[in-house]
Amino acid sequence: MNVEELLRDSLCELAAEQRPAGPGYADRVLAARRRRRNRRLASVVAATAAVVAVAVAVPLLDPGKETVRPAGVLDKGGVHAHPDQSPPRDVIAAGQAVLAAYYRAEVEPQTDKRAVSQRTYWLLDPKTGKYEKDSRWSFVAVAPGLKTAAVLERSLPAQRIGLLDLTTGEVERWIPVERGVGGLAFSYDGSRLVATTYDENPDLRIKQKLIDLNEKETWMWGTEFGESSRSGFYDLDVASGEGHWSPVAPDRSIGSRQDFEFSRAGDRVYSQVIGAGDGLQQFYRLDGAKAAAPANEKGLRSDVPARLSPNGSLAALGLTKEVNGKPGKSYSSIRDPRTGKEITKVRGAHLLAWADDRRLIAWERVTGLNETYRPQLVLVTIGSDKVVPLSGVREEPAKGVDWDTWEPVFARR
Incomplete structure (x- = not known):
């Protein structure tokens, strides 16, 4: 039996088992073959191992389970x-x-005095390396590794959070929530998700007159100047979807959207505020209580994303x-x-x-x-x-x- 025949038989046997390729793929294939082949084929199997090790980088058997990039x-x-x-x-x-995605935002009037700033996203397709428009989502956060995105449907606050497979473009799983969510952010390692909750759409706009602009009417954030309907946040485990909600009142801010993000260590969350001594940021413990900034983040500013x-x-x-x-x-x-x-x-x-x-x-x-x-x-x-x-x-x-x-x-x- 030559190398090509051995490789073909090995792949066919694994395909019959209907398992996605993953860690230890080559070892499983070679172990099965060793039980069936004479020890005289040891040198051939060793050569096959090198071929299979390269082959598993591209998911031939179950492309829906591995990411092609x-x-x-x-x-x-x-x-x-x-x-x-x-x-x-x-x-x-x-x-x-x-650059995992980008979005445009347009003001969509609902009445003469009320509107919503609606986002439209373009997501990076890891198969082609191109950005593709996806108008299903009002908010998108992309996890480290670019395999998964957390998404919210068009109407905010949303009653469920989707985990989108960026390779297939399909939602793998929904996480239902009791309180409406308007913003999402992953932890630094991607294992957890903070979901900011709101009583109303955080992108709500109200048409009001500004005296310093000669009473010209313009769209302003929130129900009044700077008012927010933020109610708290969920701290969720991405793998299980389980977590807890903590109530947090709105901070002083210039906008109605006051989303939370994790600290680097993931033991606290923060949001942007005005008038704060710690770089326009207020930190909270995961139970919702106010907290000091971590020692390595007290010198940061919430308006500088890096x-x-x-x-x-x-x-x-x-x-x-x-x-x-x-x-x-x-x-x-x-x-x-x-x-x-x-x-x-x-x-x-x-x-x-x-x-x-x-x-x-x-x-x-x-x-x-x-x-x-x-x-x-x-x-x-x-x-x-x-x-x-x-x-x-x-x-x-x-x-x-x-x-x-x-x-x-x-x-x-």
């Missing part, structure tokens, strides 16, 4: 840039950070300098997360995600300070003034589009 999407290294695309059509990534570097030694802070008259020349602060002391500055106006412990993805302004704000995604490096464009320049908001034309959602690969 384009080369490089999950690799911990390469840069995927498309500076001619805005919004992007093809995967954007650098280091461990991947937060801690992968090894936890650096904190991404806000814009510190824009060179007047030189579009695209901005700098943000990198600090010690425990002391708040500035270590250095890095290029970029708004730090979004860490690619590794030295590089970050940022929005960088390409227009002058007296022009309409138009940024593009760039890769910046600590200790270097060089920027690498990753996306095209974001266009000006179209009529009816809410604030920004597209907003990125990053995840770790």
Whole structure:
């Protein structure tokens, strides 16, 4: 029996068992074959093991159970840039950070005085490396690894949370909830999910008059200025769907959406507030009681998404300098997360995600300070003034589009 015949027989036997390929695949196949073959085939089996080990990287037997991905999407290294695309059509990534999705938000009037800011998402298809529109969801959070997304249906607050398989585009499981959910975020390791609960749609808009704008009517967040209907949060185990709900009253904020996110260690959650001494963020224990910021996060700001570097030694802070008259020349602060002391500055106006412990993805302004704000995604490096464009320049908001034309959602690969 030659190598090709042995490999074919091995795969056929495993297919008959109807098991998805997984850890130990090659070992199971070889163990079965050893029980049936003479020891004289030991050298052939060893060669087959190498072939099978490569073969299991692509799920031939049950493609619904394993993830097929384009080369490089999950690799911990390469840069995927498309500076001619805005919004992007093809995967954007650098280091461990991947643009897993992006969304547009449009104000959809319900009455003359009431509207909802409705999001439409484009999700990264891991099979093709392209972003595909998926209008089923009002909110999407992508787990580390880019295999699963937590999703909410169009009408908020939602009464169930979907766990979406990003490869198949199908919901694998629903997690029912007793209190309506309006926001989602995964823990750093992806094992848990914090689901923020609301009594009303957190993206509700009310048409009101602003005196400082000559009483011009405009859409404002919430039922009144800054009012929120947030009621608390669920702390859920992703694998089992089990967890508990903790009541938390709304914080002082400029908007009705006051979503929670996990601390790096996952032992606390935080939300954005105004007037807080700890960088516009208020932390809570998992039972809903207010808590101090963790020692390694007290120097962070809730309005800077990048937060801690992968090894936890650096904190991404806000814009510190824009060179007047030189579009695209901005700098943000990198600090010690425990002391708040500035270590250095890095290029970029708004730090979004860490690619590794030295590089970050940022929005960088390409227009002058007296022009309409138009940024593009760039890769910046600590200790270097060089920027690498990753996306095209974001266009000006179209009529009816809410604030920004597209907003990125990053995840770790």
